[in-house]
Structures are given as C-alpha cells and as structure tokens.
Amino acid sequence: MYMDTHDGPSSSFQQRGRGGRNNSSRGGWNNQSGYQGGRNSNRGGGRSNYNQYDNVHPPARGRFDDNRYNDGGDRYSNGSGFGGNPRGGYRGSGRQQPRGRGSWGNSNRGGRTGNYRGGARGGRPPQRHTYDQPSDIEFVAALKGHTGTVTAMAYDSSSSQLYTGSKDETVRLWDCKARGNCLSVVQVGGQVDSLLLEAGYLFVGIRVQGIAGQPVQGLIKVYNLKTGAQHDLAGHQEEIFALAAANGLLLSGGKDMTIRVWQHDVASDTFQPSVAITAAQGGHQAPVQALLPFGPCLVSADWAGAIKLWDMTSGQCMQTIQQAHREPIMRLLQWENVLISCSLDSSIKVWQPVESPTPGAVIDIAPVYVQPPEEAGKAAENWGGVLSISGALDAAQKPLLMASYNDDGCVRLYDLPTFAERGHLPAMRDARALAAAPGDILAAGDNHGTVKLWRWRAAPMPLN
Template sequence: MDVNGNRRVFQRLRPSNDNKQQKVCFHWRAGQCNRYPCPYLHRELPPPPQSQSQPSISNGTGASKRPHGFADDQHLTRRNSKFSNSSSWGRVQGGGVGRFLHSWCTGGCFSSLTQLEGHQKVVSGIALPSGSDKLYTGSKDETVRVWDCQSGQCTGVINLGAEVDCMLSEGPWVFVGLPNVVKAWNVQTASDLSLSGPVGHVYALVVGNDLLFAGTQDGTILAWKFNAATNCFEPAASLKGHTLAVVTLVVGANRLYSGSMDHSIRVWSLETLQCLQTMTEHTSVVMSVLCWDQFLLSCSLDKTIKVWVATESGNLEVTYTHNEENGLLTLCGMHDSEAKPVLLCSCNDNSVHVYDLPSFSERGKIFAKQEVRSIQIGPGGLFFTGDGTGQVRVWQLLAQPTAAT
C-alpha cells in the first residue's frame, strides 16, 4: 500500500504452493530439520483469542507515528483501569488448534511482499518519514539506503563513513545515530545537520515534548531542541543516572522511559527532566521498551517480556511476565484491520513472534537468516524487518489468517 492505502507499494511475491503434505516432519520432531521450505508440518499453534477479549488503543488515530510504539502520548493510568487486571495477561482464550507449514513465516496472519537487497551488514535502523514516498534504511555497513516505495528500487546510497547505530523518523526529519554524532536530514527542505555531544555510539533516538533525545554508549541521555530561527538543534539537557549504555528509549504519558545495559529502566519527567523511578526487575540488558495504552512493555536478554502498570503511588510495577525460550531484542506494536493490538517481538534465535495482546496468544512467526534488529511500522498494515545479513523484508498484516494448504 502507498501512504494513501489505495495502490500497491511493493509487488507481492507469492509464497510457494509446494507445501501440501500434511504429515508431521520427523526431523522437526527431533529438532533437526533444516529444510527451507520443508514439505511437512512443523508445529501447532492456538488460534487468536476472541475479539471481545481485546482492549482498544485510545490514541485517537488507530495508528502510531512512533517507530516502536502503539501510542506516543497515552497515560499509564492507575490499577483501577478495567484493562489492568493481571489475570488477563497471557491468557489464551478459545479452543482448538491450527496447523501451519514450515517456511519463512507461520500462522497465515501476514504475507511477505518483497525483499530489499543491498546492505552488506546488519540493518540497524528503518525510517519512513511522513510526506515522503521513500523508505530509509541504515546499516552497520556505514550506509543509508533510500528506497522508492512505488517500485521497491534503491534510488540512492548515502555513505556516512561510520556505522549506523539507530534511526528515527519524526515528521519530515530523519535522524541517524552514529558514533559521536547524530545526523539530521529534512526530506522536505534538504537540510543536513550534525548534532554534536554524544560520546561513543548512539543506540537510541526518540522525540518528546519538542525535544530530541539520544541514548548513548556512556549511559547519558542527551536532549536537543530545534530552533526554527537558526534552523538548528541546540543542546537542551543531559540526563545522567544509567551506569552503562542506554540502548532503548520511548515516550508516553508525559514521561521518557529508558532501558540500559545496566539491566534497569528509568522513568524521567518530560517537564523537569528529573528521574522519577528506577526499575531493576530485569536481570540482563533491557533491549526495548514500548508504550501500549496504560501499560509499559519491556523486553530483555533475560528471555522475558515484562508488562508494567502504575500503582496508586504512581510508580510502575510488573503486572505480568511473559517468558520466552530465547533472549529478546526488540518490541514493536501495530494494529490489525479490526484495530486490535498486535505485538511483534524479535528474538535472538532469528525469529520474530507475533502476539495478540493482552493474551499473548501467538498469531505466527517470521524466520530470518539472522537476528532481526529493526522493525518499522508502515501504512495500511505494512511493516518492515531488517536482519543481520542486511536484508530488509516488506510484510503485509492480513485482515484474516489464511489456512495452510
């Protein structure tokens, strides 16, 4: 879909129809199958929960403008909310099982439209600036590639001379985190700015309360404010508290949430820029944080996703913990065609799990050649994944799951 939802952006690559056998794969049962695709069944998954069990996302638009969140300005309300019942988290509703074939994805809830080839190393950032028909992807191969959304062709390669650590699009701006600097491009005015101040790698970027925040290798969070008169970003603040690198940032409820290699999450006031709370429940690196409705979700290399909700005192505490078999890398939220929340969760076993919320019932999985480090939501049910080989894939979330044949 294009940004208007009326035309195809990327041509659909139809999946193979060779997988028609319904026998269960003997090698998969033994944990040894390495065939792509395999002609036999590999797993059974529960169906999605019933629609009445899903809470709504009250962001007023039905879609998020943030690259890694459902809502950018929703309040994390107190526990008396009707959606804060911890017993609903992780509860699979409905009965029966569905069988799915082993391929690049399982579950039938999304389809692969195309793949974008060109990067030589891990894709560390994906940006889709508003008002543009271009997709920007950044990589550890020291380049940003620009893709035409109508043809899917690469229209430009920007050589930066340094590894891209992260990317962010906000309005017409594309921000790129590089070692010791943040690059800012305005795709409408062709402005090209360099924001100095970071020491070491810049692992995370987010915008909130008219400030651009950057999480850096030394544990500092730097903030800049745009000055329209001078057409530049001016240093505004330096937030200190983390003892190791800040690798993830998200804004919600007039708060900035930061996750770090020091295993902690810090909550900052966007008004005073003071730290309000430090959460230490994770036992390894906090890789990604995400705001959904009144909840904060976090994932870690400790193999858990934690769901946080505000108590009567205003502090956040864990209301549900979802366990995985592998370490978790990034969370991304989107809505299906019925405005139900869907969570995409990248794991370090080269897979992306797709879950319904709040039940955490699995819709399906995506399999990549290497770890998926970047996920970006697009218009009309599109989303993009970038993996360790440099491959970017374009996916379409389907209206209804399709049965395996």
C-alpha cells in the same frame, strides 16, 4: 574489567562503581547541578556478544497521523513529536486507568491471569526449521543492498517509504508501494546505530571511528526532509543507541551512559545542546539502550537491566527500578497505558502505572505479566535473548506484538494482551530492526543486511 568490543553489550561488561542512592533530582532540564548521584546495583552482562546483540534500536517512528499505531498514535507509542503534548497512550491531559491484571496472558498457555499462574506451560515452541506464516499475511519482497547488519528502521506511513540504517555506513530509502525499489542511498560517514523519523526530520545516530588515536565519537546527523538542510550534533562518545522526541525536544542516549537533551532553535532551524545527564548526576551507570516518552515521563533503560522514569517538565528522576531485567534491556514500547520491555534475559515484561503516581512510584515495580510465563518452583526456559520488539495492528485493527529472538529463524507474532502466538514471519534470523504500519506493511532487517517486507491481506467484509 570492561572489554569494549564496539558491538553492543559484552559478556565481560561489569557495572560501574556505585554512587549515592538515587534521589529526586532538583531543577529542570537546564539545571545539571541539581542532579544527585544514583545507585545502581544491577547485574551487568549479556550473553555472546556476537549472537545476542548487534546494536538494536527503537523501531520506526513515523510522522503523525490519526492511525491507531504510528509510533505516536493512541494504541502504540515509541515517541512523541516536537511541540504540544505527547501523543501516545496518555492522549491529552487525562491519565488512562490502569488495565486490569486479569487481562494479561492466556491461562491455557501458562499465562498469568490475575495472581494465578495456571494451565500448561506456554510460550515459545521448540526450535524448528519451518515456521507457519499467518494466512492473512503475504510476502512482498526481499530488499537487498545493505552489506552490513541492518540496525534500525523508520517507516513513513504517509509516503509508504522505509528508511533503513546499517553498519555499512549507509541509510537507504525504499519505496514500499513498488515492491521495495531503492530510491536513494546516503553515505553517512559512520556505522548507523539508530534512526528517528519525526515531524519532517530524519535523525541518524552514527559512530565515527577516531583517526590517529583520537577517541570514537558519536554524532547525530539531522536531515530536514523538507528543505534538504543537514547539520550534525556532537557530544556523545561512541554509539548512540537511542533517539526519541517529545515536547519540542530531541533526546538521545548511548554507550557513554549519558542522556542528552537537544532543543530546537526556530531561527536557525537547528538543534542545540541543552543538558547532558551523566551517572554522576543521577543518570544511568551503564550504557543507555532505549528511550521512550511515556505520558508526562521519559523512560530510559540500560545494559544493566535498569529502568528510570524522568519528569519531562522538571527533569527530575521520578523512579528507578534497579533490576527490571537481569540482562541488557533492548527495547521499550508503550501499548495503551502500559509499558512493555524486552531483554537479553529472554523475557518480555509488561509494566502498569500505579493509580496515584508519586515521586518514586510511577509504575508498579512488579510487572503485570512476563513472557514466557513464570511458574513457581520451575526453572525458566532457556529462550534466546529478545533482540527487538515492535507493535502492529492487523487488517482488522487488532493489536499484536512483533518479537525477534537470538538464534531464531523468524519474527514471532503475539496477539495482545493474551500473548497467544499468532504465527511467524519466516526466514529472518537474528532480526535487529523491526517496523510496522497499521494494517499495512511489516518489515524486518537482519544481520546479513537483508530487509524483508510483508503485507496484511485485506480483511474480509462482514456478512450482513
């Protein structure tokens, strides 16, 4: 029985009935009939629906620039722009070589080094009431105005402005140069479940409650930030959890278990429906929570813990990892040439592409690293579910990962690739939305409607 609480993965969520074994799809994005039925034997289910999940979505996706992290830069990537080649870990046409296994984890903290898991067990320290904020980070401001859970963020590095979406049915625009002054508030007509800022457009995924017995509808509101024009994209039922853009296409995924593809019509400057990939057509058999352009592929992840990789040109399903995580996958991130996923099963996993990708084998089905580190013969630690992750670069351009956990009182910072703890952004419980700009702003929004900003202090000048 699937009890719908309209608030993310429910503890009573069960997988849908199985279809045929997933096969490579035939035809391109515009040929729905070519998709074959898929099999998903993954275990569904999340923990407490109230605490573990609250419609967490992809992090901010800024407009393109040459920064090393801007959700499309060459270090971190959570999306690609309209037209041209995807800008991310696979920059240009050449595939980067896989990162060596031995570089992930820190053996002194129980990390995985090569095939050896050594050292004292590391990972997250016990819960405590105070958290150490790194000395090279300063608190900027607490932005108050939302009256519901902050579910999504999008940071525009070019203007230092932050868009935030909430269950209070508004999108707010904040000026981060002026300590977070609110510049505008837009009533969007439904709870906000996802945001995407890309190539001069703001896409807002909302859930509109049906009237007089009508079904819930998922809408994508498209705002042209240059002209002020706005139009809606209808097609999804219920929440739209994930938005992404690549190769001139807008992609969306949601609670109705479908991935939808929208094409931009230049003449009308609107987006038009192209393809809807359902469970019956080889797609997901659980709600789609995350989408990520990954080199020539689109990666999608769902509440049953499954990851799928799709060829962006043909629309074929290249690979399915049926039980990548034991519980709902919340977020996907690309760092350099690896894929990072997080889940309500309390783990963050790092996945590496195979050296010679073929249909059915694009990434290695065994993660190159798992946080917290695994130890043979020992039960896993009872960590809280991972609600969100986001990439960042500090003032010295060193990479790190922001991560928020259920029932935790902070946002945790990990150095990459060691996963050594860097410190914490304190007084943020159950942060559902995270965003960062290279060497600049760090932002987090929680389930009380509060958004907080931190800033990296300037890196000291090297001594000659």
